[in-house]
Amino acid sequence: MSSGLSLPEEDLCCPVCCDIFRDPILLSCSHSFCRACLQRFWETSTARSCPVCRRRTSRRNPPANLALRNLCDAFAQGRAHREAAEAARQLCAQHGEKLKLFCQDDQLPICVVCQTSKAHKGHECLPLEEAASDCRAELIAALKTLQDQLAALNKIKSNADMTLQHIKVQAQSISKRIKDQFLKLHQFLFEEEKAALLAVRKEEEEKVQMVKEKAVVTAERIDSFSETIRRLQQEAAPANDLTVLQNFKATMERVQCLELEGELAAGSLMDESRHLGNLRFRVWEQMRRVAPYFPVTLDPNTAHPCLSLSDDLTAVQYSSPAVEILSNPERFRMSAEALGCTGFCAGTHSWVVDTTGNEDWILGLAYRSVQRNAEISARPKNGFWTLCLRDGVYRAMTSPPTVLTLSGKPKRITIELDWEEGEVSFRDQEEGTTLYTFTQSFAETVFPYFYTQSTLPLRLLPQTPSVTKKD
Structure with a gap:
C-alpha cells in the first residue's frame, strides 16, 4: 500500500471476487461490492439482495462508493510502484541486465556483463541462489549469536535485579x-x-x-x-x-x-x-566476656548455598538452603566450601577451629583465585593447603594425600600461617602437638578455607587480645 494509506489489503477486497475493488458500489446495508460482481450475483439470484447479509435492496443501480474507489486506486498505484521498484531491483543499474551472480569479493549482486568488466574481473562469483544460501546460513548463525548474546544480557539483567x-x-x-x-x-x-x-x-x-x-x-x-x-x-x-x-x-x-x-x-x-x-x-x-575477639570470621558471600553460617559469622554447618541464594562471582557453586573474610599477604597469623562432633571437614588456606565453579581437590597445586578428616581418617591434602597417624582425635585445630617463611602448620591445641606443616612460597593473598558436609558445626574460637605498654 502507499504510505498515505492505513487500511490493510483485505479491507479493500470485494467479498465476491476477493480481489481489489473495481468500480465499487455501496448498498443500503453498507456493504460494498464490485459493480460487475454484484450484477453477476443478481443475475443468478431470484431477488436483488446483498451477497453478504441477504438484505433486499430496491435500487437496481446502487450508487458508486467514491471514497472506497479512491482508496483502491491509490492502493493499486502503490502496488504498481512497488512491483516496478522490485523489477528494477532485479536489474543491473549499470547494464540493465538481470542480476544473476553474486561477487564474493565486493559482496554485491552483479549481472553477467559486470562479471566480465574490469570492476569485477578475476573476482570469485557465485550464482545468486547458491550465494543466497550461503549468506542465509551466515545470517542464521549471526542471528543465533545475537540471540545468545541477548539471552546472556537478559540473564545479566535478571541477575542484576x-x-x-x-x-x-x-x-x-x-x-x-x-x-x-x-x-x-x-x-x-x-x-x-x-x-x-x-x-x-x-x-x-x-x-x-x-x-x-x-x-x-x-x-x-x-x-x-x-x-x-x-x-x-x-x-x-x-x-x-x-x-x-x-x-x-x-x-x-x-x-x-x-x-x-x-x-x-x-x-x-x-x-x-x-x-x-x-x-x-x-x-x-x-x-571481653560479651564481646569476644575472633581473628578470623567467615565471608557469607563466598559460602556454598548448602552451608549455613551463624549470625556472628563464626560457625558453619551443612544444611539444605531455605531460600534461593544469589549466584555471585565470589560464591562456591560446586562444593560445600567457604572462605574467611580477611586475606593475608604478610606476617604471622593463627586461629583455632573447634571440630567437636564433626566427622567430615577440610580446613586450611586457599588463594583468592581458586576455581569456584568447578569441583577440584583442595591441594597445593590447585591453590589449597589443607587438612582433611573423612571416614575417620586424617589426611594432609598433598599430592597424593598424606595419611596421618594420630594417637587421638583432635577436637580443636590450630591453623598457623607464617607468610614470609611460607609455612602453614596444623596443631592439636589441647595436646600442643604439630599434626602437619606445609612449606610453600606464596604468590598471592591467602584466605582461611572451610569445607564441611556435616550438620554439626565447625566453630571458630575467640582469642584474648593482648595489651602492650610502650615506653
Missing part, C-alpha cells in the same frame, strides 16, 4: 544483627554502670556512717569537756578557800581523765581513683 533485591535483604539482615549486638553491648554497659554507681553509693554510705559515728563520739566529748569546764569555773571562784583545797585533788583527777578526740582517720573521703581511674579500660576488659 536479583542482586539489587538481595542487597536490600542483606542490608536489612545486617542492620538487625547490628542492632541485636549493640543491644547486648548496651545492656552490658547498663549493668556495668549500675554496678559502678552501686559501688559509689555503698562507699558513700560507709564513709557517711563512719563520719557520723565520729561526730557522735565528738559531741559526747564536747559535752564532757563543757561540764568539766563549768565545774572548774565553779571550783576556781573566790569563795571558800577550804572548799577549793578539799576538792582540788578530785577535780584535777577528773581533768586528767579527759582525752581530746582525734581528727578524722585517713581514708575518710571517697576513693575517687578507685571508681574513676581507668574506668573505661576496666569496663573494656570486662566487656
Whole structure:
C-alpha cells in the first residue's frame, strides 16, 4: 500500500471476487461490492439482495462508493510502484541486465556483463541462489549469536535485579544483627554502670556512717569537756578557800581523765581513683566476656548455598538452603566450601577451629583465585593447603594425600600461617602437638578455607587480645 494509506489489503477486497475493488458500489446495508460482481450475483439470484447479509435492496443501480474507489486506486498505484521498484531491483543499474551472480569479493549482486568488466574481473562469483544460501546460513548463525548474546544480557539483567533485591535483604539482615549486638553491648554497659554507681553509693554510705559515728563520739566529748569546764569555773571562784583545797585533788583527777578526740582517720573521703581511674579500660576488659575477639570470621558471600553460617559469622554447618541464594562471582557453586573474610599477604597469623562432633571437614588456606565453579581437590597445586578428616581418617591434602597417624582425635585445630617463611602448620591445641606443616612460597593473598558436609558445626574460637605498654 502507499504510505498515505492505513487500511490493510483485505479491507479493500470485494467479498465476491476477493480481489481489489473495481468500480465499487455501496448498498443500503453498507456493504460494498464490485459493480460487475454484484450484477453477476443478481443475475443468478431470484431477488436483488446483498451477497453478504441477504438484505433486499430496491435500487437496481446502487450508487458508486467514491471514497472506497479512491482508496483502491491509490492502493493499486502503490502496488504498481512497488512491483516496478522490485523489477528494477532485479536489474543491473549499470547494464540493465538481470542480476544473476553474486561477487564474493565486493559482496554485491552483479549481472553477467559486470562479471566480465574490469570492476569485477578475476573476482570469485557465485550464482545468486547458491550465494543466497550461503549468506542465509551466515545470517542464521549471526542471528543465533545475537540471540545468545541477548539471552546472556537478559540473564545479566535478571541477575542484576536479583542482586539489587538481595542487597536490600542483606542490608536489612545486617542492620538487625547490628542492632541485636549493640543491644547486648548496651545492656552490658547498663549493668556495668549500675554496678559502678552501686559501688559509689555503698562507699558513700560507709564513709557517711563512719563520719557520723565520729561526730557522735565528738559531741559526747564536747559535752564532757563543757561540764568539766563549768565545774572548774565553779571550783576556781573566790569563795571558800577550804572548799577549793578539799576538792582540788578530785577535780584535777577528773581533768586528767579527759582525752581530746582525734581528727578524722585517713581514708575518710571517697576513693575517687578507685571508681574513676581507668574506668573505661576496666569496663573494656570486662566487656571481653560479651564481646569476644575472633581473628578470623567467615565471608557469607563466598559460602556454598548448602552451608549455613551463624549470625556472628563464626560457625558453619551443612544444611539444605531455605531460600534461593544469589549466584555471585565470589560464591562456591560446586562444593560445600567457604572462605574467611580477611586475606593475608604478610606476617604471622593463627586461629583455632573447634571440630567437636564433626566427622567430615577440610580446613586450611586457599588463594583468592581458586576455581569456584568447578569441583577440584583442595591441594597445593590447585591453590589449597589443607587438612582433611573423612571416614575417620586424617589426611594432609598433598599430592597424593598424606595419611596421618594420630594417637587421638583432635577436637580443636590450630591453623598457623607464617607468610614470609611460607609455612602453614596444623596443631592439636589441647595436646600442643604439630599434626602437619606445609612449606610453600606464596604468590598471592591467602584466605582461611572451610569445607564441611556435616550438620554439626565447625566453630571458630575467640582469642584474648593482648595489651602492650610502650615506653
